[in-house]
Amino acid sequence: MRAFARLLDDLSFTASRNAKLRLVRDFLAEQPDPDRGWALAALTGSLSFSAAKPAAIRKAVEARMDPVLFGWSYDYVGDLAETVALVWPARPGANREPDLAEVVEALRTATRGQVQPMIEGWLDALDADGRWALLKLLTGGLRVGVSSRLAKQACADLGGVAAPEVEEVWHALTPPYGDLFAWLEGRSARPSADTPGRFRSVMLAQALDEAVDFARLSPDDYLAEWKWDGIRIQAVSERGERRLYTRTGDDISHTFPDVLEAMTFEGALDGELLVMRDGVVGAFGDLQQRLNRKTVDAKLLKAFPAGIRAYDLLLDGEEDLRGLPFTERRKRLESFVSAAKSHRIDLSPLQPFETWEQLATLRAAPPEGDPRIAEGLMLKRRDSLYEAGRPKGPWFKWKRDPHLVDAVLMYAQRGHGRRSSFYSDFTFGVWREDAAGDRSLTPVGKAYFGFTDEELKQLDKFVRDNTVERFGPVRSVKANRDFGLVLEVAFEGLQRSTRHKSGVAMRFPRISRIRWDKPSRDADELATLERMLETP
Amino acid sequence: MVKLESLLCPTPAGLYCPPGDFYIDPVRPVPRAVITHGHSDHARAGHGDVAATPQTLDIMACRYGDDFATRRVALAWGETLSRDGVDISLAPAGHVLGSAQAVIRWKGVTAVVSGDYKRRRDPTCQRFEPVPCDLFVTEATFGLPVFRHPDAADEVARLLRSVERFPERTHLVGAYALGKAQRVIALLREAGWDRTIHVHGALLALNALYGRHGVDLGPIAPAGDAAGKLPGEIVLCPPSALADRWSRRFADPVSAFCSGWMRVRARARQRGVELPLVISDHADWDELTKTLAELSPGEVWITHGREEALLRWCELRGQPARALALVGYEDDAE
Ligand SMILES: [Zn+2]
Ligand SMILES: [Zn+2]
Numbered sequence: 036m037r038a039f040a041r042l043l044d045d046l047s048f049t050a051s052r053n054a055k056l057r058l059v060r061d062f063l064a065e066q067p068d069p070d071r072g073w074a075l076a077a078l079t080g081s082l083s084f085s086a087a088k089p090a091a092i093r094k095a096v097e098a099r100m101d102p103v104l105f106g107w108s109y110d111y112v113g114d115l116a117e118t119v120a121l122v123w124p125a126r127p128g129a130n131r132e133p134d135l136a137e138v139v140e141a142l143r144t145a146t147r148g149q150v151q152p153m154i155e156g157w158l159d160a161l162d163a164d165g166r167w168a169l170l171k172l173l174t175g176g177l178r179v180g181v182s183s184r185l186a187k188q189a190c191a192d193l194g195g196v197a198a199p200e201v202e203e204v205w206h207a208l209t210p211p212y213g214d215l216f217a218w219l220e221g222r223s224a225r226p227s228a229d230t231p232g233r234f235r236s237v238m239l240a241q242a243l244d245e246a247v248d249f250a251r252l253s254p255d256d257y258l259a260e261w262k263w264d265g266i267r268i269q270a271v272s273e274r275g276e277r278r279l280y281t282r283t284g285d286d287i288s289h290t291f292p293d294v295l296e297a298m299t300f301e302g303a304l305d306g307e308l309l310v311m312r313d314g315v316v317g318a319f320g321d322l323q324q325r326l327n328r329k330t331v332d333a334k335l336l337k338a339f340p341a342g343i344r345a346y347d348l349l350l351d352g353e354e355d356l357r358g359l360p361f362t363e364r365r366k367r368l369e370s371f372v373s374a375a376k377s378h379r380i381d382l383s384p385l386q387p388f389e390t391w392e393q394l395a396t397l398r399a400a401p402p403e404g405d406p407r408i409a410e411g412l413m414l415k416r417r418d419s420l421y422e423a424g425r426p427k428g429p430w431f432k433w434k435r436d437p438h439l440v441d442a443v444l445m446y447a448q449r450g451h452g453r454r455s456s457f458y459s460d461f462t463f464g465v466w467r468e469d470a471a472g473d474r475s476l477t478p479v480g481k482a483y484f485g486f487t488d489e490e491l492k493q494l495d496k497f498v499r500d501n502t503v504e505r506f507g508p509v510r511s512v513k514a515n516r517d518f519g520l521v522l523e524v525a526f527e528g529l530q531r532s533t534r535h536k537s538g539v540a541m542r543f544p545r546i547s548r549i550r551w552d553k554p555s556r557d558a559d560e561l562a563t564l565e566r567m568l569e570t571p
Numbered sequence: 572m573v574k575l576e577s578l579l580c581p582t583p584a585g586l587y588c589p590p591g592d593f594y595i596d597p598v599r600p601v602p603r604a605v606i607t608h609g610h611s612d613h614a615r616a617g618h619g620d621v622a623a624t625p626q627t628l629d630i631m632a633c634r635y636g637d638d639f640a641t642r643r644v645a646l647a648w649g650e651t652l653s654r655d656g657v658d659i660s661l662a663p664a665g666h667v668l669g670s671a672q673a674v675i676r677w678k679g680v681t682a683v684v685s686g687d688y689k690r691r692r693d694p695t696c697q698r699f700e701p702v703p704c705d706l707f708v709t710e711a712t713f714g715l716p717v718f719r720h721p722d723a724a725d726e727v728a729r730l731l732r733s734v735e736r737f738p739e740r741t742h743l744v745g746a747y748a749l750g751k752a753q754r755v756i757a758l759l760r761e762a763g764w765d766r767t768i769h770v771h772g773a774l775l776a777l778n779a780l781y782g783r784h785g786v787d788l789g790p791i792a793p794a795g796d797a798a799g800k801l802p803g804e805i806v807l808c809p810p811s812a813l814a815d816r817w818s819r820r821f822a823d824p825v826s827a828f829c830s831g832w833m834r835v836r837a838r839a840r841q842r843g844v845e846l847p848l849v850i851s852d853h854a855d856w857d858e859l860t861k862t863l864a865e866l867s868p869g870e871v872w873i874t875h876g877r878e879e880a881l882l883r884w885c886e887l888r889g890q891p892a893r894a895l896a897l898v899g900y901e902d903d904a905e
Contacts, residue, residue: 041729047836048845054737061736100716101887107880108717112835121717121834163719163834449814455826455843456818507841 039074039135040168046179050451059189070135072211079183084142120167123158130160184283194219199236199423202284204228232276234284236423240430249391259386261409264319265309272298294341297379303350311342316405320530342379357421411435437525441558444520447498449508458498467561477537485545519555523548529567573678575706581895591657595684598899607686608670612900626669633780664688665699667750682706690858694757695786707868711876712853713831720855726848727758738803741821745810745828750852753781756788769794771808875900
């Protein structure tokens, strides 16, 4: 438990992906089975307990100390698990410190009545960090910034194999993953991936470099289709097992029962998960209503019906198609989709073109309908096999040019880790006119990348030289009609938002250029942004 | 028995002793002062007579120059100074080098003004000595049950583990320039770290002062003199330098911060610290309450910090106590 607590603690303060990878990898290398396996399950979200209710934990601590002092402590710390971990009166030598496996195994078998005294016994035996980790584990919210993808990458690093190799076998495995570690440490063969409904590693596209790629590629070799703005998924229905996976192999089946029900086929589809109403695609914001939900109710299913727009076919019946060229797979896909006969599954249509210029026109001015809210185009070489990973050459994504606005820098916040000496998170605003005709800046977004290291230095200097006020790690920056720094901000989409004062929320904003030359009064108006709002 | 208020009373300038006509840790210039320790919120320049331990006087001279007071009165441990019938002596407080509790005796009454203190072992200063008393004046910087400092040696072990894990990065350790920095260095030495420790210029004079008072800190070098970016090395600096442009000279630094405040994650996150180390020179909740229980004085006065929780604890135990709410003492940088 102590090592696991230490890992969670370190991870929670570490910002860099590389440092996190090293922490997880070292932990997996150093800890024994089955502790490390349970830890991995906790990190990847494959463990969940509803054993401990926060109210019961609070009651237990209040039975052991003055409730007034506890209340003040909770007010100060602001997080129940952390407060309890810190204030729990120590009983040194009360018990042996439990190890992680012991805790997990006990919780999996205990009855409701047995759980509470067990938890209190563990809290007595652990130190503050251990108590914190235990309570986070019990209340089901580790929130230490580790995606399951990162955890799988750490496993791959441990074994010196590529991440897709781990992803592919992942769904054949169950915690505490003894067979996975045995394989990664060279003690046994790779666990069998031949489990019905398993995930197959996804093929990804490179970003197209217009300047270089068009000159050397022939339009005759490629087929084009829209890159839809949902999430890339793999829908597998195999020998009675139906699963919906994200492109990194996370199982999201439980969130989309409507889609699962429509998967009456036998095979594995590669496609885009979208909200689809009678064949018309909804904006990404619609799909967001369905993502990351623990429970789905009928109302939500009705308001935001989901479906799959199919790109590719990996498995047709029992036949693996990944070794066939794209044109072959595409033919099979077309008949597969029409045989599926579901209004929730349709085909991503190919876009005929002869020259790159024609394709550029299509991308710049998509026809009426769904293509208007596509992210851009995909180019796939006719003879491309379905290869895991991001091979160079066969597939390209050619995103639409982002929306651009000129906004004025209003606030800056210190970054974390490597960037902690820099003001690197920038809040920017545009002009808004009130009823009296006065113009003032209203914040519309926050960006923390898009600039080079050199530009970051310049931005940091500008912030320090033009600070108006400080609030903790945040500084407000001089910004008015006559003075201010204009930032050209690129973003992918804009949605209405009631949570933002401006009424709009940007998707994926980043700083594309610093407009040292542009007077602040010439930055954009909120009205300009409102015209860009997505109309689903 | 005389009333305690006639022996000591809170004033805007600090705690005042009317029969002896002196202040303890005054925040404004006064004719006669007793100084518990060298931290700048307790030891200020510009007083007339200053009575303190030789170490504290030395620290004040180092920080403010030789003319920091009109006259210095050095009091060794156990030595007594009499002023108009009031006897003043100093007892170790365990906070930083030379830190003392002021023990004031008058007409059979004993009052102890503890200044800042801790009860744990610290290789760089004398350990706290409990003095039986009628009035105990305590701080309450960490006067909330959430503050339970772990063993400092374990925290230093965490730092060394991180150095081992990230050998290509510099470990930049923020520590208060007086006391904390030297304690961390001494703990690193005890943990077997015998490499040169690089320090920010602001720490050099105080490190040398500790050396003159017999605290061996091992090989120390100014970080500014280093040729490279010091990957794999430990660099100590004042907390303010952690997020300063100064920190950019090092190799992808891991920023560590030694403070009792690091016990609370939100506080650590607020500072953007990657490696929070819970090392404090103040008594934590358990030390505060243990001290009050052990001394069980007639009355407890609380000078500064989170007095409401400590008052509540006293109330629950039937220990008479009051909060003085003295201003001018800040231990945020602790
Ligand atoms: Zn102090
Ligand atoms: Zn203080």
